[in-house]
Amino acid sequence: MAKSDVTNYFRATSLTWIIAITLSVGYFTCIVFAPEVIPYQHMGPFGTFCRYLVDNHAGLMYKGWWAAFAIHVFEAVYSQKVCSEKGIQSSSARLLWFFQTFLFGFASLGLLLKFDPKRPKQH
Template identity: 70%
Template structure:
């Protein structure tokens, strides 16, 4: 943290969440837009379930895909509000929180919510 007032506070979410959310959203995207590229037969029960959803509920999955991104966008907007409330005024830092929260959702937002500017964390 460059300044003691916390206006540049930023923490990257854990690698676990980065990988998990990226793979999950990537898989969801593929099942919605290019299901013929996914080898469902090699994924066991999970693959059978996904194949069933693709065959019978493609329209709901498409809407669910948009809903998932809408939730991430809402969380990103909440991150901007939380930045304001916690005194994080640096525009570059706020943009980092916005982008990270848009991409990784609550895994990022929870780090920001836990931040207490009154007691900076000692490293």
């Protein structure tokens, strides 16, 4: 792999992960910060379970949301260390890795960790 390929390396996470994580984090955010907008009665057993969590464990859900946020921040910062170790020096590529990892967590970080700049890319 040419050196410029390594310094500019970025790979987007799959659409499946993007959709799954966006919906999950969005739903979790609604449950924690706006539980009244969720139509629990139309969601069957899952809705009943979620309503139970909102009614009986709101504090734990709130702390869990902030813990997930902190984990995503940590992963995004860690992605910058990994970029340095793998020779990704382009500021635009590093910024893309940072934001993608912040938004999608390990679905993004896993791609970066798998990247081996010493081995040519397989097509």
